[in-house]
Amino acid sequence: MKVNLFLYAIALFLAFFYLLPIWSCFTASVKTVEELSTTSPLFLPWRFNLENYIVAYNALKEGFLVSVAVSTATTILSLFFGSVCAFTLTKFKFKWNPYILGLIGLGVLMPFNAYLIPTVLVISAMGLYDTIFALIVVHFAFGLPTTLVLFTSYYLSIPDTLIEAAKLDGASDWKVFSSIISPLSGPIYVVVAVLRFTFTWNDLFYGLILTKQNRPIMTALAGLKGGEYAFAWNYLMAGTLLAVLPVLIVYILLGKYLIRGYMSEITKVQ
Secondary structure, X not given: OHHHHHHHHHHHHHHHHHHHHHHHHHHHHOOOHHXXXXXOOOOOOOOOOOHHHHHHHHHHHHHHHHHHHHHHHHHHHHHHHHHHHHHHHHHOOOOOHHHHHHHHHHHXXXXXXXXXXXXXXXXXXXXXXXXXXXXXXXXXXXXXXXXXXXXXXXXXXXXXXXXXXXXXXXXXHHHHHHHHHHHHOHHHHHHHHHHHHHHHHHOOXXXXXXXXXXXXXXXXXXXXXXXXXXXXXXHHHHHHHXXXXXXXXXXXXXXXXXXXXXXXXXXXHO
């Protein structure tokens, strides 16, 4: 009992310090500039100034739309191609499969700055610079190795006898994938979808190097700090909360399924 109370106390202590910056961000987002300089960042104002959110949204709405398009497209492409490629690598016996899987693992381990300059050169040569297609291509391509590793590890746990039985009944390869493999893969689909959407939405780096006008939300938010809102912390904090809101909604809606997916992966590894 004492041990449990001690662990709960530690958890509450950590949660307090984890949530404190978020609380300060919220209180700053509903204050005026004058209130920011005269009141504690921990205290709420007497009157909520919700106009800060309107100003922040108007400044970030183009970046918001870009991020929605890029994150959604990247997630859909990753789910489709990642699942199909992993199915091919795990359920079709080609002699080159081990080598292909090794190259995929190498792609996971390589740091992104190792191919930074080639990426910019290729995107420019394709005429995609400063377009949302550049961001979609880059996020999809560089996220594919991790996606394949996750799908491959999950598909290896599905018995081949299910596929053999379906083929004996006359099912095609696509029928096996769409009617047997995919319905059994719900947990890993959720894990990959949340990870790819979150990583793409939160990315700042590729937005900085591949865009000038069509900037995603995080890059646009960083641009506010160097513009007319450089010292308007109430607008910046309101923009910050708006920027993280979609990811928060995704985790609230899919959180329990994400935990199930993680637990199923851990169980299969064990």
